[in-house]
Amino acid sequence: MSALIEARDVTLAFGGNPALRGASLAVDAGDILSIMGPSGSGKSTLLHCLGGILVPDAGEVWLDGRRIDTLDEQRRSALRRDAFGFVFQFGQLVPELTAEENVALPLLLGGTRRAAALTEARSWFGRLGLDGLQRRRSGELSGGQAQRVALARGLVSRPRVLFADEPTGALDSLTGEQVMNLLVDAARAQGTTVVIVTHEPRVAAYADRQVIVRDGQTSPLTVERVGS
């Protein structure tokens, strides 16, 4: 089976400082891949290249047989909106919006009517243990609550690929476990492929495959199926 999303030998430098130095990985449709590695090794940068947020200096990114790193900004932006969901490592919720509006945002941007988008958004709150917080603004949520709202926002549009950067970073282990169970169940139910950056082995253990990034390079041993 050919990969749904793939990075081939991706290189990227920030002002002369190399962040990625030939990183490659491939994820099959419906699979969950985890990316681990030391701080500063290039995990988030790789995720952003895969998700069409950053454009590599060299190398290629492919989605479902289409090269996407060569698309212009407008097309990449449409792709991000229509095919991808994101849970970012930092500062993700829009402070002016309520929690439910934040969750509904990808749907609203995709053209769904407000009432329908909000109904869909609200359906996530119970499942994530967030009941009663629908109308709070992000400044009125705890770190862990905000992270779960962000997860709902990443999944709400049923994206083909969900990119999640440390989605359990601010959660205690029990809540982290609930979030991971939910993420995995939702992804499997809607056929979403997941790329998850984490430094927690227990989170990585939910994935079908593992990749380790070190010094901007993916470890060549790493693309390997685990489990069934």
Place this chain on the structure above:
Amino acid sequence: MSIPLTLLGLLEREASHGYDLKREYDSLFGRGKPLPYGQVYSTLARLARDGKIIAGEAEPGAGPERRRYVITEAGATEFETWLTEAVPPEPHLQTTLFTKVVLALMLGRDAHAYLDTQRLAHLRRMRELTDLRRGGEIVDVLLADHGLFHLEADLRWIEATSGRLDQLAEKVRA
């Protein structure tokens, strides 16, 4: 895992047949590794020989050996002592991993590659335990947790070592 003492513990509650002991052992402690009948009966025979239990008369009937086992005072005392003792901590858990890393460095092999291989093996096992846990009842959950936390500790060590290989290399090549 101390099988004789575990069987003593089950017999401490009530006298039982070998067949029932095996079934109970398997359901609580034998996850993925059921106790073979032969081992149940040889263990019971040894406990009887040492005076920790007494084998009752064979009861008439077909099927597996029908004999009830009863714990003795000596058996109960030994079990009680064992139960209250701390399990020795295992400070040398990392010996093999550490040895391989040091030798790899010493011989100029790729210690990072070894650590990655080890990391993947650990993650694979963690994945299996996570699956077991997700579908499991409380016994599975807690047993899987025990394994997961231990593997996680190893992984932390692998992580820490991986970040300090240069330092270690200097030391072993000096």
